[in-house]
Amino acid sequence: MTAVARVLLVVLGTAVPAAAQPARTPLRGAGPAIGGADRAPARAGDRAPGRAIVQERSRLTIEPAGQAITRLSIENPLGDVRVEGYDGTAIQIETHKVAPDEDALDRLHISLIPNPDGTVAIKTTADGGREHQPVARAAVRIDLVIRAPRDARVEALVGSGTLEVANMDAGGDLDTGSGPISVRNVQGEVLTHSVSGLTRLVQVFGSVDAQTLSSDLDLDTIGGDRLIASVHHGRIDGRRVRARDVELTTTDGRIMLEAEAALRGHLVVSSFRGDVDVQLRRHGAVTVRARGTKVDLGTQSRAQSNGWVEAAISAGDRALIETALVELRAMRGNVRFAIIESRP
Numbered sequence: 361m362t363a364v365a366r367v368l369l370v371v372l373g374t375a376v377p378a379a380a381q382p383a384r385t386p387l388r389g390a391g392p393a394i395g396g397a398d399r400a401p402a403r404a405g406d407r408a409p410g411r412a413i414v415q416e417r418s419r420l421t422i423e424p425a426g427q428a429i430t431r432l433s434i435e436n437p438l439g440d441v442r443v444e445g446y447d448g449t450a451i452q453i454e455t456h457k458v459a460p461d462e463d464a465l466d467r468l469h470i471s472l473i474p475n476p477d478g479t480v481a482i483k484t485t486a487d488g489g490r491e492h493q494p495v496a497r498a499a500v501r502i503d504l505v506i507r508a509p510r511d512a513r514v515e516a517l518v519g520s521g522t523l524e525v526a527n528m529d530a531g532g533d534l535d536t537g538s539g540p541i542s543v544r545n546v547q548g549e550v551l552t553h554s555v556s557g558l559t560r561l562v563q564v565f566g567s568v569d570a571q572t573l574s575s576d577l578d579l580d581t582i583g584g585d586r587l588i589a590s591v592h593h594g595r596i597d598g599r600r601v602r603a604r605d606v607e608l609t610t611t612d613g614r615i616m617l618e619a620e621a622a623l624r625g626h627l628v629v630s631s632f633r634g635d636v637d638v639q640l641r642r643h644g645a646v647t648v649r650a651r652g653t654k655v656d657l658g659t660q661s662r663a664q665s666n667g668w669v670e671a672a673i674s675a676g677d678r679a680l681i682e683t684a685l686v687e688l689r690a691m692r693g694n695v696r697f698a699i700i701e702s703r704p
Contacts, residue, residue, distance in 0.1 A: 414465050415458045422451040422474055430478035432512050437519040438468070438484045439501040440539075445510035445527035451480055452507040459500045468502055482506075513548070531566055568603070576613075595634070610634055614693070618700070621646055621684040630689040637696045638688060645683040646673040648697055652690035658698040673699060
């Protein structure tokens with residue numbers, strides 16, 4: 361057995377060993393090639409109006425040989441991707457292919473490239489050519505559900521499909537076009553990029569950098585050294601944020617944030633066209649600087665000649681070095697700030 365992973369095709373509960381593959385050699389259409397995939401007419405809910413389509417479901421398991429699987433690289437422009445962490449060492453892949461006819465279904469392939477360094481690359485493609493009738497991209501799809509070792513890092517790219525990652529411990533780098541991104545219960549650094557899909561991050565315990573062009577961004581229970589989030593057109597909603605350094609910015613959209621100020625932390629919230637509303641739990645002194653069409657800091661404040669409004673919330677005999685700094689900007693909107701008093 362080489363250092364490359366063994367590949368097992370699992371269909372209807374039966375494992376069929378496949379030959380060991382050379383490193384970086386793709387397994388094109390592994391399910392249909394072995395002849396064990398479950399092919400049938402699509403269910404009524406999967407059919408487009410007035411058009412009969414066929415579907416194929418299969419399962420694939422990749423077992424590590426020697427080197428543990430440490431990184432999962434996924435590229436699926438044809439459908440959804442869901443990655444779920446579990447306590448095993450293998451990667452289990454469930455595929456669901458849908459096409460308007462048998463010929464188009466046979467042109468849908470999944471390439472698997474297991475490498476000796478612990479990386480597994482997965483890519484979906486739809487073959488074409490002069491000998492084939494053209495098929496619209498919207499008429500075919502491949503959806504992937506992947507169970508992976510929890511300590512593997514996820515790097516995934518989809519087009520208009522949904523991208524979901526849950527229960528992983530090494531973070532990820534996630535990219536979509538118009539598809540939504542959902543991250544839940546993930547540790548480690550998380551990077552997300554979306555053009556127009558909603559991004560939702562829940563229970564992320566690590567640094568976060570979330571960027572989207574034209575969609576909303578939801579953050580809930582974020583803990584780590586750094587949180588950076590940027591939206592061009594859309595809102596940002598944050599709850600239970602505990603990062604030491606926070607930077608939230610929008611060009612056209614409101615920002616609402618409920619956070620906990622870390623000692624010596626730094627929080628910047630800025631919107632060019634939109635209101636800024638921040639509620640903060642504190643453990644020490646806080647200095648707030650704000651600027652906007654209307655500013656309400658909820659405490660005694662003083663206006664500066666340069667247009668900024670400042671307020672200082674004391675922490676008694678706490679050292680000045682522990683002061684958290686908060687900067688709020690809404691160039692064409694209102695700013696509201698309030699301290700949430702912690703319960704004794």
